[in-house]
Amino acid sequence: MHILGQKQRLLPRTAERKNTNVTAASFVIAGASGTVGRQIVPALLAAGARLMLVGRDRQRLRELFPQCDCTDYAGLAEASRGFDTLVFLATINNDQVASEELFHSVNVDLALATRKQAQLAGIRKFIYFSSTHALDDANASAYARSKRAAATALRQDAGMNTQVIYLPAVVGEMTSGRLGALNVLPRPLASLALSALQSLKPTVHISLIVDALLSLPSGELKAEDPLIVSNGQRNNAVFAFVKRSLDLACAVAIVVLLGWAMVIVWIAVQLQSPGPGIFAQTRVGREGREFTCYKFRTMYVSAPNVATHEAPAASVTPLGTFLRRTKLDELPQVFNIFANQMSLVGPRPCLPSQTALIAERQDRGVLTIKPGITGMAQVNDIDMSDPVRLARWDQRYLKLRSLLLDLKLIIQTGLGKGRSDKIRQTAG
Template sequence: MRIAITGASGFVGRQLVPLLRNKGVEILLIGRDPEALRRAFPQCNVVSYTDLSAAADFDSLLHLAVINNDQAADPTEIQRVNVDMPVDLCRQARALGIRRFIFVSSIHALDHSNRSDYATSKRLAVERLSDISGIEKWGLYLPAVVGGELAGRLALVSRLPGFLQELALLSLRSLKPTVSIARITETILDLPETENPAITLVIVADDQSANNVYRTAKRFIDIVFSLSIIVLLWWAMLIIWAAIRLQSPGPGIFLQDRIGRNEQVFTCLKFRTMYVSAPNVGTHEVPAAAVTPLGHFLRRTKLDELPQVINILRNDMSLVGPRPCLPNQANMIIERRARRVFEIKPGITGLAQVRGIDMSDPAGLATCDHEYLQLQSLLLDFKIILQTARGAGSGDKISTAASSPDESANPSVKSDRQ
């Protein structure tokens, strides 16, 4: 494999180049100061941007050059380096017969509420790269990078005694997502061929399932939350149960099979919000008339989810995670299976919920669930919990289709779905 690289003198490039060379990759470095690059990488071929033709017919052009938020630059310069440069390089790569253009960004650019010059420019670059045809394009989104050396706030860890560094890193990684240089290297070398005419975006992060600090802390939070709800709100749950029973025939607690971690079926508990005649389908397919008057209030306030604290104690669910789907939602299962969403426990609330994405959009929901899988961390969980508490998202939307006269008039119910 032959890879041309821009921006190799940066933090990621300094550690990535040696690993790629150790994998047998032929490297060509491209930069504004070729002499400085030769001193830093004496075993690599180096050219300037004006000699880009030396990369003709290379397998990939990996673009690392960037102006970050911590660098002093005016908006015009940021636009030139972060937007115009990658777009121009991608077009030149296509003309030179380079098969693949790899654009590297930070996960900060995924957050559209982040209006920093860096994040805004990176999003604009992706939009413009998507319009270029005739070359395979990939966008790699990286969280904090961990390698042989540590940068940014992670550099503080290197001052600790050796025996404490690993524990400190695990603790920090549980708070925010990270990625190792080795993982970035593997991702670059293993990118499959894609026929996507736009740009294929991938989050590259280390798996939190291997982080015992994260797993222990998340489970501890789940248990403390569930027990607190039971101890503090048992009386409110009892009142809600009684009110449901009094308003319409049927049980106060609704039991329903859902798909959990590793596609295992479990029984999900909720307060019943629909007449028992409601069909066993996703909420977005259920007519609005199937929801009881009290059910509308419970769903709007999300109080119908309170019994799921029992599911958390059973370890079927977590406080934060993808919302569990029904066994008969085949499209949803296929989309989630393709994105490895079933590798983690479902949750009472999640990233998709606070963004207002529900199960009426299986592909969009599964994509958002996969983003959470890649970026899960304690700080992200706390953020989602706070947004949920503030009323972010509207929950699963019910259908706006009218029900039949018999169905809407008959409160002899069947079951609350989702």
């Protein structure tokens, strides 16, 4: 996890909590002396939580948090009896220079040993904090590999209720480090500069991390679902403005540069099989609102009006196969971009009849953003045949979206990564 730092006046504190159960929350915090822990502990105390702090240097913890009970790892099992949740923050971070063995020793071995001590203490839940860097299998750093190894090991041992929480860059209460220059700027400029930086990379405010801990379910945790906590570009006017501007600029460029090709494809579709060149179909967009989505027709007009993965392979025309493989069938959706119904990047829009997928997306907040011509799930070869898996990846995009991620997904799509929704291969 990497902390950026943030002036209090630039982002709100954790909202006041009215849930009376919050005061009953009890946490054992391992790694409380770190940059994230030093901000989480005061916030949890302010929310009425009961805390036990664990670290290698108990005296250091007492100096930092004189109001808290503290122990070392050797005394964890005895001192933590009666607590409900252990939060593991101890880590060798991604900006530290360390050997492969040291990364594994702290990020994996110490986590597993601490969980065993938590089990001996009768603690019911174990929360392991990781970084979104570890979600990228292409990230081969020692840090990312150790975090992935820890998550795998924790999942394989089902002896304790465990959840891995993934965080992007953490924004704290005071501006520090590389963002220290924001302290000298006037408030409007500092706020604008921070929003611009946050639009490039996903971030999470300390208050959201605390909220996630306080809202953990009392029952079983969903360990199979990567739990990503982030700001998700909510209320970031810079991100919204730049994303919309880029959408419009690209749509105009496509019409100007490829308009002639779109006309040729439109004519070719009609010449190869009877029917219109453009296929118009009702899809579900932002906030569940329906809109008409445009594509070049790739199937015969007799094809059933169902999701692509439910359509038989015989429904696709020979030209349609080429258009789908090259993704040229998506070009008419630039007019959906002009109408502000779609974006270049976002979850693929589904049919109103795909109620299972709509429900999964609704539960995960995916319907709060516009659908896209391409998206994270699409470039990872995940289509609509598995609604739960698709919605999970859509939610991952929602949590991690940024201008740089959008650019990466556009480039990957242009290079041919990912495929269109799979056609059912049976003849019927």
